[in-house]
Amino acid sequence: MKLSQLILIMLLGTFAICHGKRSDIIIIGKITGKIPETIEYTLPISGIDFIGFKNSVQPDSSGNFQIKLNTEKACFIELFTHFNSYGVIIAEAGMNYEVFINTEIKENKFKVVSKNEKGQALYNQIPNRSMLIGGHFELETKKYSKDSIVSEIKQKLEQKKETEIIEFQKLLKNKIISKNFYNLVQSDRNYYYKGAQGSLAFVNYLLSAQNKNSLSPEQYKELWKEIFESNPVHSSDLLTSPWFYYYTENYLRYQELIVKETTTAAISQYRKQGLIHTHNISNAKKHLTGEQLEYYIAAYIYYETINKNYEKELITLFEQFKTEYPSSPYTLFLEPEIISIIAFHKKKEEPVNDKIKFIGNLTNINSVKDIAKELSGKQYYIDIWATWCSPCKAEFKDNTKLYELLKSKNITMVYISIDKENRENQWKDMTHFYNLEGYHIRANERLDADLRTLYGNQSMGIPWHFLTDENGVIIKKSLKGPSEIESLEKQLNEVNP
The missing domain is CATH 3.40.30.10 (Glutaredoxin)
Known part of the structure; x- marks a missing residue:
């Protein structure tokens, strides 16, 4: 082998090492204005995004920071501090992103420089693109609280979704965003608006006990059932959406309250017995399997622990989760919250401060x-x-x-x-x-x-x-x-x- 060929091979090897793995995502950030102590970001585990499964990075004194992730799937990564969102990156494996955050202005405070830059900007302009900002599905649901015609409700939701999606379709057609980027946004918007439809049905179910519902039982049951036929919970597309947990939660409510016809009085009994979380997870196990079930249980335990009601029941459920999923990547995020519950009950045994x-x-x-x-x-x-x-x-x-x-x-x-x-x-x-x-x-x-x-x-x-x-x-x-x-x-x- 010639010396020149050997040198070339060595250089190519070095080049590959310097640029990392093809599945690496590198985010280079710059903060202008008041610099927070940390920037938190959601960790896309197997492409799944949830606010509870996160990591953080500390910016330097000039506001510079770097995040390196490894994933083979296109995913959402949300950046925030203390649950105050800066924005979302729709990230693809092997790509680099420059992020600029201005903490002193309200508009256009978040900019992503990347191959899909215009798509990133467009997505971050959507009012309900984040669980931290959108308030789950409730903000959208409130807009239809007085509507009483199912076909009109579905039409309004569909029109809103299409209005958002069409702008991304234009970018895709002109090859300004990638197909992976577009597919992720499309799936996200589909499940968001179907989730809002299911949430509206659930609200009408609750209001029916007080005769304050705008939709009849037949109407809200139809509205509710339809979303799981068109956008099933078991679709792999749902796992790529930040709305997976809340959409699945709505599905489990539908199965229990409508299909099984469990009464609210019966559910109240579980709560009085201190077994409501055990009951809810048992219900999930009847309808979910595999990766979806593991993720849902972990997200459920996390969501309930951060409410800081300190129920002992959650300690038992966490121990069960560890037994059932001994290698789960989610355990790491649940442990600190469970420790706080243990500390709460230990504190009860100590004397009360006389102040x-x-x-x-x-x-x-x-x-x-x-x-x-x-x-x-x-x-x-x-x-x-x-x-x-x-x-x-x-x-x-x-x-x-x-x-x-x-x-x-x-x-x-x-x-x-x-x-x-x-x-x-x-x-x-x-x-x-x-x-x-x-x-x-x-x-x-x-x-x-x-x-x-x-x-x-x-x-x-x-x-x-x-x-x-x-x-x-x-x-x-x-x-x-x-x-x-x-x-x-x-x-x-x-x-x-």
């Missing part, structure tokens, strides 16, 4: 002003929360800084829970677990109504933080929470220079 004080005479406390009468502070920082509110509980991790700030300002901490009476024990357990120092009250119906009047909307958004004077009169209606302690300090300085 956690429950206000008595609940029947006489019907307003914020009544709370002030029971106490003797000069000002009150009031946190409205509930045990079922994940964003509320996420704020508690920064409470140490909050308590230091309030003490320096001579402001009394008051927590008001809007939990119902049946969550009394859970409410007290959580105040102990999160070590919520201050005064506590669980709102009765009159106090709850007073809070909604003060908020200015019956759909009160929580967590809600506000400041009152010694008489319970609001001084500042909207304050930052402990996670934004510097901004909160500025707000309090405006009131108390």
Whole structure:
């Protein structure tokens, strides 16, 4: 062999190594504006995308970061921080992507430079392209809550889908995007709008118990059944869509409530027995198999654990999952959430902090002003929360800084829970677990109504933080929470220079 040929072979070998595997996806990112501590991104396991199965990367001081993934399938990769989405990359194996994120503007804050650049931009303009932004299927479903003609509902949903898809068809026809890119978007949009149709049927089913449904049982059953005939759950296309979990959840509800005709009263019994999750997973095992079942159970356990209701039942189900799927790639993401449940129940055995004080005479406390009468502070920082509110509980991790700030300002901490009476024990357990120092009250119906009047909307958004004077009169209606302690300090300085 000639020396020149040998050198060429060596160079080609080196070149192949430097460029990595054909299945590698490399994302080079640049952040402009405020640089977050980490950029989180969904990990497409076997091409499947779910917000719970994720990893993170730390940008450098200039806002640069790099993500390297290995997958043989085209997939969605969503970038976000603390569940605030920046955008989505529709990625293909062996391709490189440049991503530009601007954290200081609302419009066009996310740009992807790649072979499919125009398609990337178009997809990120779709209002409901993300579980983090779209709110599952509910935002779309609400638009048809008063509609009572099935054919018109289906036509409207189909038109919306086609309006979105046609723009991608134009890009495909002109060879501006790849066929893989187009197929992924088409499947995603199909399942999103069929999912919205199924969600609307489910909402009408629930409302029928109160005679508030817009569709008759025959109509919503027809609407519901049709989607699983045209877009079956067992299709491999669904596994490529971020909507797999919620679409499958809707399918399992249909099987239980409509096909099997299980009553809501029977389901309530499982909940009272502390076996609702066991029941739901058992139902999934009747209708799903293989990769779909493994993924669904893992996603179910993750979704329920991040609600931070700390049910012991989930620990048992996780152990069962590990036994049934000993090599599952999803176990890694479930373990940290399960550990927090174990810690919650261990904490219950410890003495309660004497700085956690429950206000008595609940029947006489019907307003914020009544709370002030029971106490003797000069000002009150009031946190409205509930045990079922994940964003509320996420704020508690920064409470140490909050308590230091309030003490320096001579402001009394008051927590008001809007939990119902049946969550009394859970409410007290959580105040102990999160070590919520201050005064506590669980709102009765009159106090709850007073809070909604003060908020200015019956759909009160929580967590809600506000400041009152010694008489319970609001001084500042909207304050930052402990996670934004510097901004909160500025707000309090405006009131108390």
